[in-house]
Amino acid sequence: MQRVQDPGIRDWNFPRGVASVALMVGYAAECGVDIARMLHSTGLTERQLRDPDAQIDAHAELAVVRNLVRALPDRPALGVEVGCRYRITTFGIFGFACISSPTLAEAIRFALRFLDSGFTFCLPVAEWGEGEFVAWVHDESVPVDVRQFLVERDVTAMHQVMSDLLGTHLPLTRAEFRFPMPGHADRIEQITVVRPRFDMPHNLFAIDPTLLKRPLPQANEHTWAMCLAQCRDLVHRRRARTGIAAEVRERLVPRGGVEGFIAPPGIDPVASDLTMSTRTLRRRLDAAGTSYRALLDEVRRALAEEMLTATPLSVSDVAIRLGYAEASTFIYAFRRWTGGTPAAYRRERAGHVQVASPRPFRLPV
Structure with a gap:
Protein backbone atom coordinates (compact mmCIF):
# COMPACT_ATOMS: atom_id res chain seq x y z
CA MET A 1 0.00 0.00 0.00
CA ARG A 214 14.50 2.26 13.73
CA PRO A 215 14.33 4.01 17.15
CA LEU A 216 16.41 7.17 17.20
CA PRO A 217 19.34 7.18 19.67
CA GLN A 218 18.16 10.33 21.51
CA ALA A 219 14.41 9.73 21.37
CA ASN A 220 12.60 11.25 24.35
CA GLU A 221 8.80 11.35 24.38
CA HIS A 222 8.46 14.18 26.91
CA THR A 223 11.04 16.40 25.20
CA TRP A 224 9.52 15.65 21.79
CA ALA A 225 6.07 16.75 22.99
CA MET A 226 7.41 20.04 24.33
CA CYS A 227 9.48 20.73 21.20
CA LEU A 228 6.45 19.96 19.06
CA ALA A 229 4.42 22.57 20.92
CA GLN A 230 7.14 25.19 20.53
CA CYS A 231 7.51 24.47 16.82
CA ARG A 232 3.76 24.75 16.33
CA ASP A 233 3.76 28.13 18.05
CA LEU A 234 6.79 29.32 16.06
CA VAL A 235 5.28 28.30 12.73
CA HIS A 236 1.91 29.86 13.54
CA ARG A 237 3.66 33.15 14.32
CA ARG A 238 5.75 32.96 11.15
CA ARG A 239 2.67 32.26 9.08
CA ALA A 240 0.88 35.33 10.42
CA ARG A 241 -0.23 37.45 7.50
CA THR A 242 -0.26 41.18 7.04
CA GLY A 243 -2.23 43.60 4.87
CA ILE A 244 -5.18 42.34 2.84
CA ALA A 245 -4.39 38.70 3.67
CA ALA A 246 -4.58 39.47 7.39
CA GLU A 247 -7.95 41.16 6.87
CA VAL A 248 -9.30 38.10 5.07
CA ARG A 249 -7.96 35.71 7.70
CA GLU A 250 -9.58 37.79 10.42
CA ARG A 251 -12.95 37.24 8.76
CA LEU A 252 -12.37 33.49 8.40
CA VAL A 253 -11.39 32.85 12.01
CA PRO A 254 -14.33 32.48 14.47
CA ARG A 255 -14.56 35.19 17.11
CA GLY A 256 -16.51 33.16 19.66
CA GLY A 257 -14.28 30.10 19.84
CA VAL A 258 -14.47 26.87 17.88
CA GLU A 259 -17.32 25.26 19.82
CA GLY A 260 -20.09 27.16 18.09
CA PHE A 261 -18.33 27.74 14.77
CA ILE A 262 -20.29 26.67 11.69
CA ALA A 263 -18.54 26.84 8.28
CA PRO A 264 -16.25 29.70 7.18
CA PRO A 265 -17.77 32.30 4.85
CA GLY A 266 -17.24 32.18 1.09
CA ILE A 267 -15.20 34.73 -0.80
CA ASP A 268 -18.25 36.77 -1.90
CA PRO A 269 -19.42 37.77 1.62
CA VAL A 270 -15.81 38.38 2.67
CA ALA A 271 -15.32 40.74 -0.28
CA SER A 272 -18.60 42.49 0.53
CA ASP A 273 -17.54 42.92 4.16
CA LEU A 274 -14.30 44.51 2.92
CA THR A 275 -16.36 46.84 0.66
CA MET A 276 -14.85 45.60 -2.59
CA SER A 277 -15.84 43.33 -5.44
CA THR A 278 -14.88 39.67 -5.46
CA ARG A 279 -12.72 40.30 -8.52
CA THR A 280 -10.85 43.10 -6.76
CA LEU A 281 -10.27 40.93 -3.70
CA ARG A 282 -8.88 38.11 -5.82
CA ARG A 283 -6.56 40.57 -7.59
CA ARG A 284 -5.30 42.08 -4.32
CA LEU A 285 -4.69 38.67 -2.78
CA ASP A 286 -2.81 37.58 -5.89
CA ALA A 287 -0.63 40.70 -5.63
CA ALA A 288 0.06 39.75 -1.99
CA GLY A 289 1.27 36.33 -3.11
CA THR A 290 -1.66 34.31 -1.81
CA SER A 291 -5.28 33.46 -2.57
CA TYR A 292 -8.59 33.04 -0.79
CA ARG A 293 -8.30 29.26 -1.16
CA ALA A 294 -4.79 29.22 0.37
CA LEU A 295 -5.92 31.36 3.33
CA LEU A 296 -9.02 29.21 3.82
CA ASP A 297 -6.80 26.12 3.79
CA GLU A 298 -4.57 27.59 6.51
CA VAL A 299 -7.53 28.54 8.70
CA ARG A 300 -9.26 25.21 8.21
CA ARG A 301 -6.14 23.32 9.23
CA ALA A 302 -5.66 25.38 12.39
CA LEU A 303 -9.35 25.04 13.31
CA ALA A 304 -9.34 21.32 12.57
CA GLU A 305 -6.38 20.74 14.88
CA GLU A 306 -8.02 22.77 17.65
CA MET A 307 -11.39 21.04 17.30
CA LEU A 308 -9.81 17.59 17.32
CA THR A 309 -7.69 18.47 20.35
CA ALA A 310 -10.04 20.59 22.47
CA THR A 311 -13.59 19.37 21.69
CA PRO A 312 -15.44 16.03 21.70
CA LEU A 313 -16.82 16.66 18.20
CA SER A 314 -16.79 13.65 15.88
CA VAL A 315 -14.72 13.75 12.70
CA SER A 316 -17.95 14.13 10.70
CA ASP A 317 -19.03 17.08 12.86
CA VAL A 318 -15.62 18.74 12.45
CA ALA A 319 -15.90 18.30 8.69
CA ILE A 320 -19.35 19.92 8.63
CA ARG A 321 -18.23 22.85 10.79
CA LEU A 322 -15.30 23.48 8.48
CA GLY A 323 -17.60 23.63 5.48
CA TYR A 324 -16.89 20.23 3.91
CA ALA A 325 -19.84 18.45 2.28
CA GLU A 326 -18.50 15.03 3.21
CA ALA A 327 -16.23 13.68 5.94
CA SER A 328 -14.16 11.86 3.32
CA THR A 329 -13.21 15.17 1.68
CA PHE A 330 -12.09 16.57 5.04
CA ILE A 331 -10.11 13.41 5.83
CA TYR A 332 -8.33 13.68 2.46
CA ALA A 333 -7.47 17.35 3.14
CA PHE A 334 -6.28 16.59 6.67
CA ARG A 335 -4.05 13.80 5.39
CA ARG A 336 -2.58 16.25 2.87
CA TRP A 337 -1.86 18.75 5.67
CA THR A 338 -0.42 16.37 8.25
CA GLY A 339 0.26 13.01 6.63
CA GLY A 340 -2.25 11.26 8.90
CA THR A 341 -5.97 10.95 9.55
CA PRO A 342 -8.01 13.12 11.93
CA ALA A 343 -8.65 10.08 14.13
CA ALA A 344 -4.94 9.32 14.37
CA TYR A 345 -4.19 12.96 15.15
CA ARG A 346 -6.75 12.92 17.98
CA ARG A 347 -5.30 9.72 19.44
CA GLU A 348 -1.80 11.22 19.31
CA ARG A 349 -2.93 14.39 21.09
CA ALA A 350 -4.79 12.33 23.70
CA GLY A 351 -1.54 10.50 24.39
CA HIS A 352 0.36 13.79 24.81
CA VAL A 353 -1.99 15.93 26.86
CA GLN A 354 0.87 18.22 27.91
CA VAL A 355 1.37 19.41 24.33
CA ALA A 356 -1.48 21.91 24.53
CA SER A 357 0.16 24.13 27.14
CA PRO A 358 3.66 23.03 28.11
CA ARG A 359 6.10 25.04 30.15
CA PRO A 360 8.55 26.91 27.93
CA PHE A 361 11.44 24.68 26.92
CA ARG A 362 14.95 25.93 26.38
CA LEU A 363 17.92 24.13 24.94
CA PRO A 364 20.78 23.70 27.41
CA VAL A 365 23.44 26.36 27.04
Whole structure:
Protein backbone atom coordinates (compact mmCIF):
# COMPACT_ATOMS: atom_id res chain seq x y z
CA MET A 1 0.00 0.00 0.00
CA GLN A 2 1.38 3.40 -1.00
CA ARG A 3 1.13 6.38 1.36
CA VAL A 4 2.09 9.92 0.41
CA GLN A 5 2.72 12.93 2.63
CA ASP A 6 3.01 16.39 1.15
CA PRO A 7 4.89 19.18 2.92
CA GLY A 8 2.93 21.59 5.09
CA ILE A 9 3.76 24.44 2.69
CA ARG A 10 3.14 24.91 -1.02
CA ASP A 11 6.17 26.94 -2.04
CA TRP A 12 9.55 28.14 -0.77
CA ASN A 13 8.46 31.72 -0.17
CA PHE A 14 8.11 31.56 3.61
CA PRO A 15 9.79 33.62 6.38
CA ARG A 16 12.83 31.93 7.90
CA GLY A 17 15.57 32.38 10.44
CA VAL A 18 19.08 33.59 9.64
CA ALA A 19 21.03 30.42 10.46
CA SER A 20 21.17 29.28 6.83
CA VAL A 21 22.41 32.65 5.59
CA ALA A 22 24.97 32.78 8.41
CA LEU A 23 26.18 29.32 7.42
CA MET A 24 26.65 30.29 3.76
CA VAL A 25 28.36 33.56 4.71
CA GLY A 26 30.73 31.61 6.94
CA TYR A 27 31.50 29.13 4.16
CA ALA A 28 32.16 31.99 1.73
CA ALA A 29 34.52 33.65 4.21
CA GLU A 30 36.59 30.45 4.33
CA CYS A 31 36.84 30.69 0.54
CA GLY A 32 38.00 34.32 0.69
CA VAL A 33 34.67 36.03 -0.09
CA ASP A 34 33.99 38.95 2.25
CA ILE A 35 30.69 39.44 4.04
CA ALA A 36 29.84 42.69 2.23
CA ARG A 37 29.85 40.86 -1.10
CA MET A 38 27.68 38.06 0.29
CA LEU A 39 25.10 40.49 1.70
CA HIS A 40 25.05 42.77 -1.35
CA SER A 41 21.48 43.70 -2.38
CA THR A 42 19.93 41.56 0.37
CA GLY A 43 18.95 44.29 2.83
CA LEU A 44 20.64 42.22 5.56
CA THR A 45 23.29 43.40 8.00
CA GLU A 46 26.08 41.54 9.73
CA ARG A 47 24.39 42.28 13.05
CA GLN A 48 21.23 40.46 11.94
CA LEU A 49 23.23 37.32 11.27
CA ARG A 50 24.19 37.21 14.94
CA ASP A 51 20.59 37.54 16.14
CA PRO A 52 19.10 34.05 16.70
CA ASP A 53 15.58 35.52 16.76
CA ALA A 54 15.88 37.46 13.50
CA GLN A 55 13.40 36.56 10.74
CA ILE A 56 14.11 37.23 7.09
CA ASP A 57 12.24 36.98 3.81
CA ALA A 58 13.02 33.95 1.63
CA HIS A 59 14.08 36.29 -1.17
CA ALA A 60 16.84 37.65 1.07
CA GLU A 61 18.29 34.14 1.44
CA LEU A 62 17.86 33.61 -2.30
CA ALA A 63 19.92 36.77 -2.91
CA VAL A 64 22.67 35.38 -0.67
CA VAL A 65 22.58 32.13 -2.66
CA ARG A 66 23.01 34.08 -5.90
CA ASN A 67 25.90 36.06 -4.41
CA LEU A 68 27.60 32.84 -3.34
CA VAL A 69 27.18 31.16 -6.72
CA ARG A 70 28.48 34.25 -8.54
CA ALA A 71 31.43 34.66 -6.17
CA LEU A 72 32.55 31.03 -6.51
CA PRO A 73 31.62 30.00 -10.08
CA ASP A 74 34.50 27.56 -10.44
CA ARG A 75 34.19 25.92 -7.03
CA PRO A 76 33.56 22.20 -7.71
CA ALA A 77 30.50 20.65 -6.05
CA LEU A 78 29.57 23.95 -4.40
CA GLY A 79 26.02 22.86 -3.58
CA VAL A 80 27.22 19.58 -2.08
CA GLU A 81 29.94 21.25 -0.05
CA VAL A 82 27.52 23.79 1.40
CA GLY A 83 24.84 21.16 1.97
CA CYS A 84 27.23 19.11 4.10
CA ARG A 85 27.47 22.06 6.51
CA TYR A 86 23.79 21.76 7.49
CA ARG A 87 23.63 19.63 10.61
CA ILE A 88 20.66 18.87 12.82
CA THR A 89 21.87 21.58 15.24
CA THR A 90 21.59 24.20 12.46
CA PHE A 91 17.80 24.03 12.78
CA GLY A 92 17.41 25.01 16.44
CA ILE A 93 14.26 23.81 18.19
CA PHE A 94 13.05 22.28 14.93
CA GLY A 95 16.16 20.11 14.82
CA PHE A 96 15.90 19.24 18.50
CA ALA A 97 12.31 18.07 17.94
CA CYS A 98 13.57 15.77 15.16
CA ILE A 99 16.34 14.38 17.39
CA SER A 100 13.88 13.52 20.16
CA SER A 101 11.34 11.89 17.81
CA PRO A 102 10.65 8.20 18.48
CA THR A 103 11.68 6.94 15.02
CA LEU A 104 13.05 8.23 11.73
CA ALA A 105 9.54 7.95 10.24
CA GLU A 106 8.11 10.22 12.95
CA ALA A 107 10.94 12.70 12.45
CA ILE A 108 10.23 12.81 8.69
CA ARG A 109 6.51 13.32 9.25
CA PHE A 110 7.23 16.11 11.70
CA ALA A 111 9.78 17.76 9.39
CA LEU A 112 7.36 17.77 6.46
CA ARG A 113 4.56 19.19 8.57
CA PHE A 114 6.74 22.05 9.85
CA LEU A 115 8.96 22.42 6.79
CA ASP A 116 8.77 26.21 7.04
CA SER A 117 10.81 25.96 10.24
CA GLY A 118 13.74 25.11 7.99
CA PHE A 119 15.52 26.69 5.03
CA THR A 120 14.70 24.55 2.00
CA PHE A 121 13.83 25.87 -1.44
CA CYS A 122 13.19 22.43 -2.95
CA LEU A 123 10.01 20.87 -1.59
CA PRO A 124 10.12 17.16 -0.65
CA VAL A 125 7.12 14.84 -0.90
CA ALA A 126 7.38 11.54 0.97
CA GLU A 127 6.06 8.26 -0.40
CA TRP A 128 5.97 5.13 1.69
CA GLY A 129 5.89 1.95 -0.42
CA GLU A 130 6.13 -1.76 0.31
CA GLY A 131 9.79 -2.09 -0.58
CA GLU A 132 11.09 1.48 -0.71
CA PHE A 133 10.69 4.90 0.85
CA VAL A 134 11.06 7.68 -1.73
CA ALA A 135 11.56 11.40 -1.18
CA TRP A 136 10.53 13.27 -4.34
CA VAL A 137 12.35 16.61 -4.33
CA HIS A 138 10.51 19.25 -6.35
CA ASP A 139 12.50 22.12 -7.86
CA GLU A 140 10.03 23.35 -10.48
CA SER A 141 9.46 26.71 -8.77
CA VAL A 142 13.12 27.32 -7.94
CA PRO A 143 14.75 30.01 -10.12
CA VAL A 144 16.71 28.42 -12.96
CA ASP A 145 19.95 30.34 -12.33
CA VAL A 146 20.42 28.73 -8.89
CA ARG A 147 18.32 25.58 -9.32
CA GLN A 148 21.11 23.02 -9.56
CA PHE A 149 22.96 24.57 -6.62
CA LEU A 150 19.84 24.47 -4.46
CA VAL A 151 18.92 20.91 -5.46
CA GLU A 152 22.43 19.77 -4.53
CA ARG A 153 22.42 21.82 -1.33
CA ASP A 154 18.96 20.79 -0.16
CA VAL A 155 19.25 17.09 -1.02
CA THR A 156 22.68 16.91 0.64
CA ALA A 157 21.35 18.75 3.70
CA MET A 158 18.36 16.40 3.96
CA HIS A 159 20.69 13.41 3.74
CA GLN A 160 23.07 14.90 6.30
CA VAL A 161 20.27 15.61 8.79
CA MET A 162 18.80 12.11 8.43
CA SER A 163 22.29 10.66 8.95
CA ASP A 164 22.66 12.79 12.10
CA LEU A 165 19.34 11.45 13.38
CA LEU A 166 20.36 7.82 12.87
CA GLY A 167 23.88 8.37 14.16
CA THR A 168 25.38 6.83 11.03
CA HIS A 169 25.76 7.56 7.30
CA LEU A 170 22.35 7.00 5.72
CA PRO A 171 22.56 4.41 2.91
CA LEU A 172 20.48 5.23 -0.16
CA THR A 173 18.96 2.71 -2.56
CA ARG A 174 18.45 5.27 -5.35
CA ALA A 175 19.47 8.84 -6.15
CA GLU A 176 18.22 10.60 -9.27
CA PHE A 177 18.52 14.19 -10.51
CA ARG A 178 16.91 16.22 -13.28
CA PHE A 179 20.07 18.10 -14.22
CA PRO A 180 22.76 16.71 -16.56
CA MET A 181 25.72 14.81 -15.15
CA PRO A 182 28.12 17.40 -13.69
CA GLY A 183 31.88 17.20 -13.57
CA HIS A 184 31.66 16.55 -9.82
CA ALA A 185 29.36 13.50 -10.10
CA ASP A 186 31.92 11.51 -8.09
CA ARG A 187 31.55 13.98 -5.19
CA ILE A 188 27.79 13.48 -5.23
CA GLU A 189 28.34 9.73 -5.20
CA GLN A 190 30.45 10.07 -2.06
CA ILE A 191 27.30 11.32 -0.37
CA THR A 192 24.76 8.97 -1.95
CA VAL A 193 27.11 5.92 -2.01
CA VAL A 194 24.75 4.41 -4.59
CA ARG A 195 25.62 5.62 -8.11
CA PRO A 196 23.47 8.69 -8.89
CA ARG A 197 21.61 8.96 -12.18
CA PHE A 198 21.24 12.23 -14.08
CA ASP A 199 18.96 13.67 -16.78
CA MET A 200 16.09 11.89 -15.06
CA PRO A 201 12.42 13.04 -15.00
CA HIS A 202 12.53 13.82 -11.27
CA ASN A 203 14.84 14.57 -8.38
CA LEU A 204 14.52 11.85 -5.76
CA PHE A 205 16.36 9.73 -3.26
CA ALA A 206 15.19 6.46 -1.76
CA ILE A 207 16.02 4.36 1.29
CA ASP A 208 15.15 0.94 2.70
CA PRO A 209 11.81 1.44 4.53
CA THR A 210 12.96 -0.72 7.45
CA LEU A 211 15.20 2.17 8.49
CA LEU A 212 12.10 4.28 9.13
CA LYS A 213 11.10 2.09 12.08
CA ARG A 214 14.50 2.26 13.73
CA PRO A 215 14.33 4.01 17.15
CA LEU A 216 16.41 7.17 17.20
CA PRO A 217 19.34 7.18 19.67
CA GLN A 218 18.16 10.33 21.51
CA ALA A 219 14.41 9.73 21.37
CA ASN A 220 12.60 11.25 24.35
CA GLU A 221 8.80 11.35 24.38
CA HIS A 222 8.46 14.18 26.91
CA THR A 223 11.04 16.40 25.20
CA TRP A 224 9.52 15.65 21.79
CA ALA A 225 6.07 16.75 22.99
CA MET A 226 7.41 20.04 24.33
CA CYS A 227 9.48 20.73 21.20
CA LEU A 228 6.45 19.96 19.06
CA ALA A 229 4.42 22.57 20.92
CA GLN A 230 7.14 25.19 20.53
CA CYS A 231 7.51 24.47 16.82
CA ARG A 232 3.76 24.75 16.33
CA ASP A 233 3.76 28.13 18.05
CA LEU A 234 6.79 29.32 16.06
CA VAL A 235 5.28 28.30 12.73
CA HIS A 236 1.91 29.86 13.54
CA ARG A 237 3.66 33.15 14.32
CA ARG A 238 5.75 32.96 11.15
CA ARG A 239 2.67 32.26 9.08
CA ALA A 240 0.88 35.33 10.42
CA ARG A 241 -0.23 37.45 7.50
CA THR A 242 -0.26 41.18 7.04
CA GLY A 243 -2.23 43.60 4.87
CA ILE A 244 -5.18 42.34 2.84
CA ALA A 245 -4.39 38.70 3.67
CA ALA A 246 -4.58 39.47 7.39
CA GLU A 247 -7.95 41.16 6.87
CA VAL A 248 -9.30 38.10 5.07
CA ARG A 249 -7.96 35.71 7.70
CA GLU A 250 -9.58 37.79 10.42
CA ARG A 251 -12.95 37.24 8.76
CA LEU A 252 -12.37 33.49 8.40
CA VAL A 253 -11.39 32.85 12.01
CA PRO A 254 -14.33 32.48 14.47
CA ARG A 255 -14.56 35.19 17.11
CA GLY A 256 -16.51 33.16 19.66
CA GLY A 257 -14.28 30.10 19.84
CA VAL A 258 -14.47 26.87 17.88
CA GLU A 259 -17.32 25.26 19.82
CA GLY A 260 -20.09 27.16 18.09
CA PHE A 261 -18.33 27.74 14.77
CA ILE A 262 -20.29 26.67 11.69
CA ALA A 263 -18.54 26.84 8.28
CA PRO A 264 -16.25 29.70 7.18
CA PRO A 265 -17.77 32.30 4.85
CA GLY A 266 -17.24 32.18 1.09
CA ILE A 267 -15.20 34.73 -0.80
CA ASP A 268 -18.25 36.77 -1.90
CA PRO A 269 -19.42 37.77 1.62
CA VAL A 270 -15.81 38.38 2.67
CA ALA A 271 -15.32 40.74 -0.28
CA SER A 272 -18.60 42.49 0.53
CA ASP A 273 -17.54 42.92 4.16
CA LEU A 274 -14.30 44.51 2.92
CA THR A 275 -16.36 46.84 0.66
CA MET A 276 -14.85 45.60 -2.59
CA SER A 277 -15.84 43.33 -5.44
CA THR A 278 -14.88 39.67 -5.46
CA ARG A 279 -12.72 40.30 -8.52
CA THR A 280 -10.85 43.10 -6.76
CA LEU A 281 -10.27 40.93 -3.70
CA ARG A 282 -8.88 38.11 -5.82
CA ARG A 283 -6.56 40.57 -7.59
CA ARG A 284 -5.30 42.08 -4.32
CA LEU A 285 -4.69 38.67 -2.78
CA ASP A 286 -2.81 37.58 -5.89
CA ALA A 287 -0.63 40.70 -5.63
CA ALA A 288 0.06 39.75 -1.99
CA GLY A 289 1.27 36.33 -3.11
CA THR A 290 -1.66 34.31 -1.81
CA SER A 291 -5.28 33.46 -2.57
CA TYR A 292 -8.59 33.04 -0.79
CA ARG A 293 -8.30 29.26 -1.16
CA ALA A 294 -4.79 29.22 0.37
CA LEU A 295 -5.92 31.36 3.33
CA LEU A 296 -9.02 29.21 3.82
CA ASP A 297 -6.80 26.12 3.79
CA GLU A 298 -4.57 27.59 6.51
CA VAL A 299 -7.53 28.54 8.70
CA ARG A 300 -9.26 25.21 8.21
CA ARG A 301 -6.14 23.32 9.23
CA ALA A 302 -5.66 25.38 12.39
CA LEU A 303 -9.35 25.04 13.31
CA ALA A 304 -9.34 21.32 12.57
CA GLU A 305 -6.38 20.74 14.88
CA GLU A 306 -8.02 22.77 17.65
CA MET A 307 -11.39 21.04 17.30
CA LEU A 308 -9.81 17.59 17.32
CA THR A 309 -7.69 18.47 20.35
CA ALA A 310 -10.04 20.59 22.47
CA THR A 311 -13.59 19.37 21.69
CA PRO A 312 -15.44 16.03 21.70
CA LEU A 313 -16.82 16.66 18.20
CA SER A 314 -16.79 13.65 15.88
CA VAL A 315 -14.72 13.75 12.70
CA SER A 316 -17.95 14.13 10.70
CA ASP A 317 -19.03 17.08 12.86
CA VAL A 318 -15.62 18.74 12.45
CA ALA A 319 -15.90 18.30 8.69
CA ILE A 320 -19.35 19.92 8.63
CA ARG A 321 -18.23 22.85 10.79
CA LEU A 322 -15.30 23.48 8.48
CA GLY A 323 -17.60 23.63 5.48
CA TYR A 324 -16.89 20.23 3.91
CA ALA A 325 -19.84 18.45 2.28
CA GLU A 326 -18.50 15.03 3.21
CA ALA A 327 -16.23 13.68 5.94
CA SER A 328 -14.16 11.86 3.32
CA THR A 329 -13.21 15.17 1.68
CA PHE A 330 -12.09 16.57 5.04
CA ILE A 331 -10.11 13.41 5.83
CA TYR A 332 -8.33 13.68 2.46
CA ALA A 333 -7.47 17.35 3.14
CA PHE A 334 -6.28 16.59 6.67
CA ARG A 335 -4.05 13.80 5.39
CA ARG A 336 -2.58 16.25 2.87
CA TRP A 337 -1.86 18.75 5.67
CA THR A 338 -0.42 16.37 8.25
CA GLY A 339 0.26 13.01 6.63
CA GLY A 340 -2.25 11.26 8.90
CA THR A 341 -5.97 10.95 9.55
CA PRO A 342 -8.01 13.12 11.93
CA ALA A 343 -8.65 10.08 14.13
CA ALA A 344 -4.94 9.32 14.37
CA TYR A 345 -4.19 12.96 15.15
CA ARG A 346 -6.75 12.92 17.98
CA ARG A 347 -5.30 9.72 19.44
CA GLU A 348 -1.80 11.22 19.31
CA ARG A 349 -2.93 14.39 21.09
CA ALA A 350 -4.79 12.33 23.70
CA GLY A 351 -1.54 10.50 24.39
CA HIS A 352 0.36 13.79 24.81
CA VAL A 353 -1.99 15.93 26.86
CA GLN A 354 0.87 18.22 27.91
CA VAL A 355 1.37 19.41 24.33
CA ALA A 356 -1.48 21.91 24.53
CA SER A 357 0.16 24.13 27.14
CA PRO A 358 3.66 23.03 28.11
CA ARG A 359 6.10 25.04 30.15
CA PRO A 360 8.55 26.91 27.93
CA PHE A 361 11.44 24.68 26.92
CA ARG A 362 14.95 25.93 26.38
CA LEU A 363 17.92 24.13 24.94
CA PRO A 364 20.78 23.70 27.41
CA VAL A 365 23.44 26.36 27.04
